Amino acid sequence: MARADTLARARELDRPQVAYIVRFPAADGMRDTELTWAEMDRDAAWTAERLRGHGFAAGQRALLTASGFEGFWGRSVIGALRTLKVTYGIAEAMGWDHRRTAVFHRELKPHAVIGLSAETLEGLSGGADIGEMFRATQVVLARPAAVPVLRQAGVPASLMTTVGPALALECPERAGAHVNGAEWRVGERDGGLFIAAGEGRGSGLPETPLGIAGQVVTGRCGCGSHDPRVLLTEIN
Amino acid sequence: MAGDRYFEPQVETMPRDQLRAWQQERVVELVEYAYGNSAFYRELWDDHGVHPRDIRTLEDFQNRVPFITKDMVRAYRARTKDPFGGLLCVPPEELTSVSSSSGTTGDPEFFAEIWEDAPPLVTAQVRDLWEVGLRPGDMVLSPPGTFRNFMDGGYQALGAVVVEVDTWLGKMHEVVEAVRTYRPAYLQMIYPQLVELEHLADKVDLKEAFSSLKGASCAGQPLSRRMRERVRDDWGIDVYEYTSAADTGTAWECREHDGFHLWEDTVFAECLDIDESGSREVADGDVGELVATDLDNRAAPLIRYRSEDLVRLSRDACGCGRTHARMWVAGRRGDETLVQGRSVVLRDIWQAVEDQPETVAGVFQIVRASREVDELRLRVGYDPELTGDVEALAGRLGKAVHERTGVEPVLDLRTEEELLQTMTSVAKFPRVVKS
Numbered sequence: 001m002a003r004a005d006t007l008a009r010a011r012e013l014d015r016p017q018v019a020y021i022v023r024f025p026a027a028d029g030m031r032d033t034e035l036t037w038a039e040m041d042r043d044a045a046w047t048a049e050r051l052r053g054h055g056f057a058a059g060q061r062a063l064l065t066a067s068g069f070e071g072f073w074g075r076s077v078i079g080a081l082r083t084l085k086v087t088y089g090i091a092e093a094m095g096w097d098h099r100r101t102a103v104f105h106r107e108l109k110p111h112a113v114i115g116l117s118a119e120t121l122e123g124l125s126g127g128a129d130i131g132e133m134f135r136a137t138q139v140v141l142a143r144p145a146a147v148p149v150l151r152q153a154g155v156p157a158s159l160m161t162t163v164g165p166a167l168a169l170e171c172p173e174r175a176g177a178h179v180n181g182a183e184w185r186v187g188e189r190d191g192g193l194f195i196a197a198g199e200g201r202g203s204g205l206p207e208t209p210l211g212i213a214g215q216v217v218t219g220r221c222g223c224g225s226h227d228p229r230v231l232l233t234e235i236n
Numbered sequence: 237m238a239g240d241r242y243f244e245p246q247v248e249t250m251p252r253d254q255l256r257a258w259q260q261e262r263v264v265e266l267v268e269y270a271y272g273n274s275a276f277y278r279e280l281w282d283d284h285g286v287h288p289r290d291i292r293t294l295e296d297f298q299n300r301v302p303f304i305t306k307d308m309v310r311a312y313r314a315r316t317k318d319p320f321g322g323l324l325c326v327p328p329e330e331l332t333s334v335s336s337s338s339g340t341t342g343d344p345e346f347f348a349e350i351w352e353d354a355p356p357l358v359t360a361q362v363r364d365l366w367e368v369g370l371r372p373g374d375m376v377l378s379p380p381g382t383f384r385n386f387m388d389g390g391y392q393a394l395g396a397v398v399v400e401v402d403t404w405l406g407k408m409h410e411v412v413e414a415v416r417t418y419r420p421a422y423l424q425m426i427y428p429q430l431v432e433l434e435h436l437a438d439k440v441d442l443k444e445a446f447s448s449l450k451g452a453s454c455a456g457q458p459l460s461r462r463m464r465e466r467v468r469d470d471w472g473i474d475v476y477e478y479t480s481a482a483d484t485g486t487a488w489e490c491r492e493h494d495g496f497h498l499w500e501d502t503v504f505a506e507c508l509d510i511d512e513s514g515s516r517e518v519a520d521g522d523v524g525e526l527v528a529t530d531l532d533n534r535a536a537p538l539i540r541y542r543s544e545d546l547v548r549l550s551r552d553a554c555g556c557g558r559t560h561a562r563m564w565v566a567g568r569r570g571d572e573t574l575v576q577g578r579s580v581v582l583r584d585i586w587q588a589v590e591d592q593p594e595t596v597a598g599v600f601q602i603v604r605a606s607r608e609v610d611e612l613r614l615r616v617g618y619d620p621e622l623t624g625d626v627e628a629l630a631g632r633l634g635k636a637v638h639e640r641t642g643v644e645p646v647l648d649l650r651t652e653e654e655l656l657q658t659m660t661s662v663a664k665f666p667r668v669v670k671s
Contacts, residue, residue, distance in 0.1 A: 002499075002501050002502050002531065002532035003351075003356060003359040003360060003502065003532055005244065005247070006243070006244060006359055006360075006362050006363065006393075007352065007353045007354065007359060007362075007393060009243065009244055010353070010362060010393040010394060011353075013372050013394065013395045014372055014395065015372050015392075015395035016372065016373050016395060016397060018397050019392055019397065019398065020388075020397065020398050020399070020400055021375070021397060021398070021399040021400065021418065022400050023399065023400050023401060023414075032399075058329070059329040061328075061334075066382055066386075067381065067382065067402065067404065068378050068379045068380055068381045068382050068383070068386070068387070068402075068403065068404070069378040069400045069401055069402045069403065070400070071378060071386050071388040071398060071400065072400055074382075074386055075386065075388065075389075078333075078386070082332065085329070087328065087329065087331040087332065087333065087334065088332075088333050088334070089333065089334040089335070089336070089346075090333060090334070090335055090382055090385055090386075091336075091382075092381055092382055094381075094404065099339060099344075100336060100339060100344050103336070103339070103343050103344050104334070104336070107319035107346070108319055108334065108346075
């Protein structure tokens, strides 16, 4: 009885291949694309490699701040953390929940904070010195608007962002956020980023301008990865 | 759907004597496990002269094992600097995740979690979601927050596809559009969203928009009678309320809408009258405090946890055929306010607030520094589009509250939006606040 049996029963159901319909802002409005279970597994494996590059290892703790509609990348991060045997705490990325982030940070002393938002920082800054709070955290992967705030406060934050339906993560080189080149094709046109699904991606998302100002860097990164990297005008 | 109403029929309709026998077996194991692995329980039970060898039956458990409270866990946490308050029964590195309570009454409390396919809270909702009608291939909009971890895994366990839509406050127009586009079968809602929908109702055909829904759930605070009728009758949404099962899980309404089902294979629930002299089990149907014991949590089980929720329990089989106990929430211990010695309860204020057209959404809070006060301070949210004269509203509302409670309130009227923005939790709009 209880939860394990409930899930065992659930596994007998004839479930669809698709896990999520991911909606994302594009240059001409909201678009959507499907995300399958197999793709989520591959995304999680790629994310695990990226986090390993940040020194994530078994037994550590991380704090993930995310919103309810961000499961499409949040679950890949969680999958990666599980692979790496890193326990995660979870708080909302919205500003009103900053106190929960503060308590998790104070009590669990996480090795990493993932998904930190400018709204959370704004909330925290009312009662804490942001620099003092996060300088001791080994890895801070922050959203675009939070990165300059953190860096100004002396925190060597790395960028994590979404590029349409794809997750982009900066490595410790901090030379642009990596996008999984095996799954996505990213590029720039007229100073704006676009994305298209790679061949293995079931959705077949065509080239879609995103309305995000930035550049794409190709070639080998100092971390050894050949994934394309996005540099957002907003933070460079 | 009648033929497959139950997700786990053998469990959901299990005869109560079998259920009780199963609970006894689990409780006896749990006491030994917690004593051997939790510093908090070992210390507490040693202080009370309780040892696992003395606990062989549910009666032993109820007679010997002491209650715990949130304050006791907080005190242990403060004293030992253990973030889990000594409750943890496994090494911290074995945890998959740590979620937390809303923290409306202090620092959030941590919930240690070990799981595979989906986090524990939403896994315990799978049977309820099945009862709502969720089936493989159905669409579900993402919930307003991560609440106690991402909820998606529970929906997806049933084969639902999650459509990523920002459903947080202020977005209901977009949510309605998304409902029209994706035709979801299920939607998780919170009370302030319903208030937003109320404002959209004159401009949008909500009944048409929501016609794809098999059901929607709503948690965080009870729906008022009037709001419930509005949602069900005017918008055509079969709304299922659910509430906390004393932090061990949740308890949902079934399609009978007659009480919240506890899943008693995951929780041993007691309904007790507790005072300084001791505790007594109250009869089914009488109000008592819900005391809960986790039966399916090896990370950090709550054992005889006083929830402060005042409830009525019934162990009679429900009209749906399920045998697990049902619960009706009467309020929170301590929510009663004494104004110069006169008792004022939330229900009476709610009724007075709802009776005014401008405040029909029932957005209000009692502001008090302590339970006993000299004046009844009420903060009430009004709909500015329906409010021509705030002074006149204050006059009518003050009179209505006085008629129902016998107390003249001190009113602080704000727009609903302004008041709802003070929410510090995805799940709860606090009815009693300190400032």
